[in-house]
Amino acid sequence: MNNRIFLSPPHMGGNELAYIQEAFESNYIAPLGHNVDVFESQIKEYTGAKYALALTSGTAAIHLALRVLGIKDGDEVMASTFTFIGSVAPILYERCTPFFIDSDAASWNLDPNLLEEELAHRAATGKKQPKALIVTHLYGQCADIKRLAALCEHYGVYLIEDAAESLGATYEGKQSGTFGKMGVYSFNGNKIITTSGGGMLVSDDEKLIAHARHLSTQAREAAPHYEHIEFGYNYRMSNIVAGIGRGQMEVLDQRIQRRREIYERYHRALASIEGIAFMPELPNSVGNRWLTTLMLPESIAPEQVRLALERDNIESRPLWKPMHAQPLFQGAQNRLNGISDTLFQHGICLPSGSSLSDETVDRIVSRLKELIH
Ligand SMILES: Cc1ncc(COP(=O)(O)O)c(C=O)c1O
Structure with a gap:
């Protein structure tokens, strides 16, 4: 397995253990402490978001975004269909109704034309608008976020950006996660930087983050006897985990650079093969290329490729199965164009870790060429 x-x-970058050690020395083995404060400051400084809240996961951050925006009980929430379940499970936690929107070919992310059609149709027919839109910047590549933000603004829909996979990706120089009312990052074990598990909720709205902070620690009022007016969650990030995040932030730019190099290497070697299409990058945007993902020629079954790579002890993965096709969301409303279904049918994610050597990428490329030719 080695x-x-x-x-x-x-x-890891190298300083993570020293920051964990610091937590031990101060005995702040708790969901608060210096590492948590520093990690939040680093995220604010890096992304330009005014306020940040470190949490146990990205999913928890999305859940709190819905809670503090007052979205609940039958409210409708639109979302990217081409995403990971953590994006949209919180819609169900709050007993809301999901409405899924397909991707476009230009970004593989949420199609602004489909969104506009749906919102304009509702405006014209007097149908209620959704309360919020959760847009995912998938695989580290930016959605057409400026246009999506303008549509949300125009129709009075809260924009929540799921930037779980896209920390460091920019659109016109502005960080993904900072275009909407609230943004979410994940530090799950496989993300561009990791804390083993964790998330961050960001916003320029001080009150929203203050409320989320309150809810993340069981919504305790400031009374010695633990007074409760509303219910919260145990969602706050541990000071140990935040120590890992602190060290990881120091190397984030290097990690992005290396992921982009790995993407370029795959691209140079494979892009000319007929029928192969890599996940695009919108003009004016720079993704973090968290995972290199591509569509295989129609004659090749991605599952056969995945299994063949697996026999060589190489991990790959299908593209996410769209939410509208999940049994969990059977019957949910949607606006589709077939793109995410096609991506799921023909796409594959390749090993993309920033510790991969050029030689290893070349070995994967050679194997792929044998399998695809
Ligand atoms: C697009 C997307 N949304 C949400 C999440 C949820 O993040 P977490 O695993 O930290 O809960 C993830 C990652 O796991 C993700 O990839």
């Missing part, structure tokens, strides 16, 4: 090539393994 020489297994993983899809996206953790890649």
Whole structure:
């Protein structure tokens, strides 16, 4: 198992253990402490978001975004269909109704034309608008976020950006996660930087983050006897985990650079093969290329490729199965164009960890060429 090539393994920078050690020395083995404060400051400084809240996961961050925006009980929430379940499970936690929107070919992310059609149709027919839109910047590549933000603004829909996979990706120089009312990052074990598990909720709205902070620690009022007016959650990030995040932030730019180099290497070697199409990058945007993803020629079954790579101890993965096709969301409303179904049918994610050597990428490329030719 030792020489297994993983899809996206953790890649420590070197200082993480020292920050954990610091937590031990101060005995702040708790969901608060210096590492948590520093990690939040680093995220604010890096992304330009005014306020940040460190949490146990990205999913928890999305859940709190819905809670503090007052979205609940039958409210409708639109979302990317081409995403990971953590994006949209919180819609169900709050007993809301999901409405899924397909991707476009230009970004593989939420199609602004479909969104506009749906919102304009509702405006014209007097149908209620959704309360919020959760847009995912998938695989580290930016959605057409400026246009999506303008549509949300125009129709009075809260924009929540799921930037779980896209920390460091920019659109016109502005960080993904900072265009909407609230943004979410994940530090799950396979992300571009990791804390083993964790998330961050960001916003320029001080009150929203203050409320989320309150809810993340069981909504305790400031009374010695633990007074409760509303219910919260145990969602706050541990000071140990935040120590890992602190060290990881110091190397984030290097990690992005290496992921982009790995993408370029795959691209140079494979892009000319007929029928192959890599996940695009919108003009004016720079993704973090968290995972290199591509569509295989129609005659090749991605599952056969995945299994063949697996026999060589190389981990790959199908593209996400769209939410509208999940049994969990059977019957949910949607606006589709077939793109995410096609991506799921023909796409594959390749090993993309920033610790991959050029030689290993070349070995994967050679194997792929044998399988695809
Ligand atoms: C697009 C997307 N949304 C949400 C999440 C949820 O993040 P977490 O695993 O930290 O809960 C993830 C990652 O796991 C993700 O990839």
